[in-house]
Amino acid sequence: GQNIDQPTEMTATEGAIVQINCTYQTSGFNGLFWYQQHAGEAPTCLSYHVLDGLEEKGRFSSFLSRSKGYSYLLLKELQMKDSASYLCAVRDSNYQLIWGAGTKLIIKP
Amino acid sequence: ETGVTQTPRHLVMGMTNKKSLKCEQHLGHNAMYWYKQSAKKPLELMFVYNFKEQTENNSVPSRFSPECPNSSHLFLHLHTLQPEDSALYLCASSQASSGGVETQYFGPGTRLLVL
Numbered sequence: 222g223q224n225i226d227q228p229t230e231m232t233a234t235e236g237a238i239v240q241i242n243c244t245y246q247t248s249g250f251n252g253l254f255w256y257q258q259h260a261g262e263a264p265t266c267l268s269y270h271v272l273d274g275l276e277e278k279g280r281f282s283s284f285l286s287r288s289k290g291y292s293y294l295l296l297k298e299l300q301m302k303d304s305a306s307y308l309c310a311v312r313d314s315n316y317q318l319i320w321g322a323g324t325k326l327i328i329k330p
Numbered sequence: 331e332t333g334v335t336q337t338p339r340h341l342v343m344g345m346t347n348k349k350s351l352k353c354e355q356h357l358g359h360n361a362m363y364w365y366k367q368s369a370k371k372p373l374e375l376m377f378v379y380n381f382k383e384q385t386e387n388n389s390v391p392s393r394f395s396p397e398c399p400n401s402s403h404l405f406l407h408l409h410t411l412q413p414e415d416s417a418l419y420l421c422a423s424s425q426a427s428s429g430g431v432e433t434q435y436f437g438p439g440t441r442l443l444v445l
Contacts, residue, residue: 254433256436263420263436263437310373320372320373
């Protein structure tokens with residue numbers, strides 16, 4: 222079967238750094254997405270990876286290793302508004318999106 | 331503003347009611363999706379429409395009936411639902427192409443409670 226694993230919940234302090242990991246086992250690979258979803262709002266795409274490596278967008282960075290079936294989302298200089306759920310999704314060989322259950326990130330002052 | 335709107339945002343219905351969820355996308359996309367999001371579970375893809383034609387139906391019970399009159403509008407008709415159908419129903423759209431990025435853009439969802 223196909224599976225995406227990510228922690229259910231993480232807590233971090235305002236101003237700190239947090240890394241959210243995602244491991245996947247899918248039938249083929251055609252890209253990995255990270256989405257952010259604030260409570261009661263639409264998920265919005267943060268990043269898309271098809272090649273290995275690190276991509277940085279401001280305070281957010283994402284990393285992919287296809288050989289290890291592993292990705293992480295790194296959030297720096299955490300702000301209270303970063304409190305949200307972060308969803309990892311992988312597109313398989315049939316271009317179907319396989320979703321993780323999401324990681325709820327709680328930021329404390 | 332994501333360009334995908336959903337109405338209503340909240341819905342409470344009894345098991346014998348009939349209601350419809352509406353989704354509209356203003357992004358010029360040609361693919362639309364219905365997802366079910368339950369607490370602490372992965373997003374469940376329910377239906378996919380490409381160019382108004384249904385291309386996916388992931389073993390969804392017949393009490394959920396989708397309708398796509400054009401590439402900008404998508405409906406989910408609900409009847410005789412069960413309490414376990416209570417969830418957040420998300421609509422998404424994308425520009426379908428073979429091998430492309432096809433980022434999906436989501437609406438804010440309809441929070442459904444079945445009593």
